Amino acid sequence: MNLPVQTQGLSKRYGGLTAVRDLDLTVRAGEVYGFLGPNGAGKTTTLRMLLGLVRPSAGTVRLLGRTPGAGRLTGVGALIEGPAFYPYLSGRDNLRVLARYAGVGADRIATVLDLVDLTSRAGDRYTGYSLGMKQRLGVAAALLKDPRLLILDEPTNGLDPAGIADMRALIRRLGAAGCTVLVSSHLLGEVEQICDRIGVIVGGRMVAEGSVAELCGSAGLRVLADPLD
Ligand code: ATP
Numbered sequence: 001m002n003l004p005v006q007t008q009g010l011s012k013r014y015g016g017l018t019a020v021r022d023l024d025l026t027v028r029a030g031e032v033y034g035f036l037g038p039n040g041a042g043k044t045t046t047l048r049m050l051l052g053l054v055r056p057s058a059g060t061v062r063l064l065g066r067t068p069g070a071g072r073l074t075g076v077g078a079l080i081e082g083p084a085f086y087p088y089l090s091g092r093d094n095l096r097v098l099a100r101y102a103g104v105g106a107d108r109i110a111t112v113l114d115l116v117d118l119t120s121r122a123g124d125r126y127t128g129y130s131l132g133m134k135q136r137l138g139v140a141a142a143l144l145k146d147p148r149l150l151i152l153d154e155p156t157n158g159l160d161p162a163g164i165a166d167m168r169a170l171i172r173r174l175g176a177a178g179c180t181v182l183v184s185s186h187l188l189g190e191v192e193q194i195c196d197r198i199g200v201i202v203g204g205r206m207v208a209e210g211s212v213a214e215l216c217g218s219a220g221l222r223v224l225a226d227p228l229d
Contacts, residue, residue, distance in 0.1 A: 004029055004149040004180040010059035012204075013117035019045040021204040023059070027149075027182050031177035034191030034212075035184040046201070047080050047153050051063050052184075064115060064149060077147035079155060081165060085126045091137050092122040095144065099133040112140040116170055116179075118131050132163020143174075146173030150174060152183040156190060168194050171216045192216050 002218045005027035012020040020042040029074055037043050048054040050061055052068030061068055064075050081087040092159040097111045113119045116136040121129070129137065135155055142150060152171070156164045171194045176180055185191050191198050191212070198215050 003027065003062065004064055005033075005182060006062045007046075007050070008060050009030050010046065010049060010061060012042075012049060012054060013057045018204050020049070020201075023201070023204075023206055025199060025206065027151065027180060028197075029148075029180055030178055031196040032171060032181045032183065032199040033183060033196060034195035035201065036186070036187050036188060036191050036198050037184070037197075041186075041201045042204040044080065044153055047078075047151055047182075048183060050151065051076070054158065070168060076107040077142035077149070078151040078153075079135070079138045079142045080151065080153035082134075083141055085134070085137065085141075088125055089130065090125055091092055091118055091133075091140075092124050094126055095136065095140060098141050099144055102144050106145060108146070112143045113172070115138045115143060115165065127183065130160070130163060131164050132159045134165060135159065135163065135169075137214070139167075139170060147179070149180045149182070152181065154186070156187075164190075172216045176222050188216065 003026060005024055005025060010023040011018065023046060026045070045054060049056050049074065050063060050068065063073065082218045088095070092109060092113065095112065097105065099109055113122045116135055116139050118133060118140065121133065124194055139152070139155065139162060158165045159167060168190065171181055173182060183195070195212060197211050198209065199206055
């Protein structure tokens with residue numbers, strides 16, 4: 001069985017700055033993996049390398065057993081940048097447009113709207129959505145092709161407390177449904193609530209990895225505590 005994510009010695013240098021250094025990251029099938037680190041730690045750069053959007057300076061990436069960049073990323077959904085939606089179309093119609101490009105049937109749209117808890121607001125214009133709803137529509141778009149692996153870059157960033165709670169509940173639901181999720185965050189309390197395993201990245205290096213139970217008692221990690229707690 002291929003691992004959903006496996007990197008070895010992954011590094012990225014920008015001129016004199018090493019954004020990611022010698023990173024070994026493994027995400028196992030069926031787990032919600034929290035990629036935890038403060039701002040500027042190298043989370044987004046790592047996720048971009050996983051998806052083949054940024055070329056590593058060194059090291060290897062395998063996603064579902066394949067090397068990204070060498071063809072289509074089948075089985076992988078991602079939300080790592082605010083997705084571009086049409087402001088004056090409804091949430092449902094935005095998904096219809098994307099589904100058509102992705103070759104996905106209309107029945108899947110109803111399923112993903114349900115999954116992200118937007119069915120009741122699916123006919124509303126995107127412009128009227130809260131930030132949290134917009135993020136959940138982004139997750140719905142990432143789920144259109146029923147991926148085995150979902151990669152989310154700080155999906156609760158900038159959301160109000162209700163939006164944060166809804167997004168965390170969504171990630172827990174996806175994990176419970178058997179989807180493998182790799183989610184980045186700078187909040188220890190957040191990964192503590194929603195993840196099975198955590199990797200901690202600081203200054204581009206993986207400094208700790210383990211189950212929530214193993215890592216969350218660690219005093220050093222309290223600097224990343226959740227301000228909502
Ligand atoms: P944040 O939570 O703030 O997004 P992050 O953990 O995702 O942080 P990255 O965005 O990966 O961190 O950035 C890691 C480091 O690499 C930072 O010092 C950043 O300034 C630098 N960096 C990222 N992208 C580039 C780029 N295209 N060119 C130069 N430096 C970059």
